[in-house]
Amino acid sequence: MLKKLKRLNVVRRLTKLFFQASAKLPVKQKQVMFESYSGKQYSCNPRAIYEYLKEEKTNYNLIWSVNKNFVKEFEERNIPYIKRLSLRWFFELARSRYWVTNSRMPNWIQKPGHTTYVQTWHGTPLKKLAADMDEVRMPGTDKERYVENFHKEAKNWDYLISPNPYSTEIFKRAFAFEKTILETGYPRNDRLINGNNEAKIETLKKKLNIPHEKKVVLYAPTWRDHHNAGPGSYHFDLQLDLKRCQEQLGDDHVILIRLHSFITTPLNLSGYEGFVIDVTKSLDINELYLIADILITDYSSVFFDFAILRRPMIFFAYDLEEYRDDIRGFYFSLEDHAPGPIVKTSDECIEAIIRASKEITDEKNETFYQLYCPLDDGQATRRVVERVFKAGE
The missing domain is CATH 3.40.50.11820 (CDP-glycerol glycerophosphotransferase, N-terminal domain)
Structure with a gap:
């Protein structure tokens, strides 16, 4: 060495x-x-x-x-x-x-x-x-x-x-x-403003072979500083129960998973073909925003960008206290300002997806948009x- x-x-x-x-x-x-x-x-x-x-x-x-x-x-x-x-x-x-x-x-x-x-x-x-x-x-x-x-x-x-x-x-x-x-x-x-139209969205869906009638859920979590095997080698421990998701949502939803660029260990998604798609290395993240009906994230900055589209968001923050208090620290209270519900279990996340699919959105979204997206024209x-x-x- x-x-x-x-x-x-x-x-x-x-x-x-x-x-x-x-x-x-x-x-x-x-x-x-x-x-x-x-x-x-x-x-x-x-x-x-x-x-x-x-x-x-x-x-x-x-x-x-x-x-x-x-x-x-x-x-x-x-x-x-x-x-x-x-x-x-x-x-x-x-x-x-x-x-x-x-x-x-x-x-x-x-x-x-x-x-x-x-x-x-x-x-x-x-x-x-x-x-x-x-x-x-x-x-x-x-x-x-x-x-x-x-x-x-x-x-x-x-x-x-x-x-x-x-x-x-x-x-x-x-x-x-x-x-x-x-x-x-x-x-x-700019793409979220200029490319937010049905023709563009359908073209992007076809690239991933997503059926027109299915709701698209994008799961884009951040990386954890302490989940590593040395410098530059990070892994992600998937906490979302894909089996439960498939049982509850498989008929009319597709889940796209986009891992952070720091993650070097790929996910094993065998058995979930057609329902879960690993899009970590396919399409630009802004193209994924366009085709997503719902965003699930945690502490990633993706939710600031996705807010431009004024679509439902869910915060799957199963390790909120540890991440906020011991790992990284936040600039503001996620509990008070998140433009969507915070959930900590897979069942809560599934329930939130079902509610969001019925277009029951959080009123905080518009306030959040005005504060963090004023220049997005x-x-x-x-x-x-x-x-x-x-x-x-």
Whole structure:
């Protein structure tokens, strides 16, 4: 293990030197490097900005940074990409005029002075972030080191996108961010406004072979910091009783399960074919929102985005006290402000699904929408592009 660590440090030092040398070469003024969730997805705000720049037929050279294990989708879509952490990646990253990502870059990379770094982030926070966290339970680090690395990275950001005024104040404090916050709404959520029509929804359902007449329930839980087998390896313990769900809901519902990108252990769904579909690696999350009649989540930021659609939500918070008090901590009381019922057992969850399917929704939903979704008008991407790219021309 010691030899491996020494070898890794040597490689990092050499690639850092190569990166620094490459940064001294002529800048590619029209080159934009995109990355989503450390190169594991073609998704989120970077995708929305990429597609906008492409559709507008701008003369930018648009390239994606992709983890070597996730290149298949990019090849199938014919999207230009470079394998993350390859020599070519360091070379092109160092010379790019723009970086657009929704998560952190490796903390040993220093942004060149000629690069404009657009940090889009990836959600409105319920869970405490960075410096606001009381304790860090992630493997391989502690709170002091985690916050120090986070703030060091945040100093590289030139722009930080915020989805709403609530998030703006949290981001400034938790990230110790002192540069430009673009309070524009999230580009990724433009799709929930502009694509929310029957034709689009039916097209998406057909991709997953979901019958037209069935209600779609999307279960999108977050990850648990303490459920891990080491750094970067998280598992999810499914607490939803799928057998009970199938017995009660199987005739007229379909359940889609979308795990967090940090989860590395796949679910075993054998025996539930046609009723439960693992959509962790299929469709963008915003496309899943569009086809979902009901959302089940816990503490994930997905519920802030789903609120735009004004559809029923259920909070399956079986470990609420542990997660809130011992694992992460919240910015507000979920019990008081959740735009939907909080349930702790599978039977309660099933009952809530049946009620929601009869269109009995929670009145809190509209109040929640007004507070957290005031900027979601389908024009967020345009606002970001005008502020960042057109201003830099």
